[in-house]
Amino acid sequence: MTEPKITIETIPVGSLETNCYLVYDEGSRQAVIIDPGDEAERILALVNARQVTVKLIIHTHGHYDHTGASEALRRKTKARMLIHQGDLDLAGFTPEAFIHDGEIIFLGPFEFKVLHTPGHTPGGVTLVGKGFAFTGDTLFNSGIGRSDTTGGNETALWKSIREKLFTLPPETVIYPGHGPASTIGQEMKVSGP
Numbered sequence: 497m498t499e500p501k502i503t504i505e506t507i508p509v510g511s512l513e514t515n516c517y518l519v520y521d522e523g524s525r526q527a528v529i530i531d532p533g534d535e536a537e538r539i540l541a542l543v544n545a546r547q548v549t550v551k552l553i554i555h556t557h558g559h560y561d562h563t564g565a566s567e568a569l570r571r572k573t574k575a576r577m578l579i580h581q582g583d584l585d586l587a588g589f590t591p592e593a594f595i596h597d598g599e600i601i602f603l604g605p606f607e608f609k610v611l612h613t614p615g616h617t618p619g620g621v622t623l624v625g626k627g628f629a630f631t632g633d634t635l636f637n638s639g640i641g642r643s644d645t646t647g648g649n650e651t652a653l654w655k656s657i658r659e660k661l662f663t664l665p666p667e668t669v670i671y672p673g674h675g676p677a678s679t680i681g682q683e684m685k686v687s688g689p
């Protein structure tokens with residue numbers, strides 16, 4: 497079997513410039529949308545331009561700036577919506593399924609491993625693909641997420657980062673919920689083990 501060619505496109509949406517990610521397989525044209533926080537029409541325009549079929553809408557967590565356009569996109573694409581149960585109250589919608597720590601989400605030829613990384617929110621997750629990870633608001637380029645909002649917990653956040661993220665291969669590219677990409681190795685230098 498040939499390796500799938502995965503393309504990741506970043507769409508900063510809304511006033512907080514939340515990174516919505518369109519992830520798709522070049523061959524099958526199957527796609528996943530991660531964190532559609534706002535600007536559903538703009539996200540749909542890119543989906544149409546790339547001629548991909550959105551199968552899943554996955555949320556790194558339930559904050560509004562990551563979920564604001566989810567219902568609109570679900571209606572338009574008929575994709576299944578996934579979130580960790582711990583953020584159900586925050587999200588304000590009903591997903592098709594919950595995602596759990598250690599679970600692998602299969603989509604056509606590619607897959608994401610779910611790491612439960614609470615601390616920014618109770619149900620925060622990181623989605624790990626082959627060589628990359630979507631870290632949501634848990635870990636950014638040059639900084640960690642906030643833990644002072646509702647449901648936040650600084651101890652839990654550091655535990656998630658040290659035990660789940662800093663144990664990924666250092667060359668893993670991270671795609672955070674806001675701002676530019678980085679790598680696990682780079683962030684270990686910044687935030688230390």
Ligand SMILES: [Zn+2]
Nearest residue numbers: 557559616633
């Ligand atoms: Zn957040």
Ligand SMILES: [Zn+2]
Nearest residue numbers: 514561633673
């Ligand atoms: Zn955010």
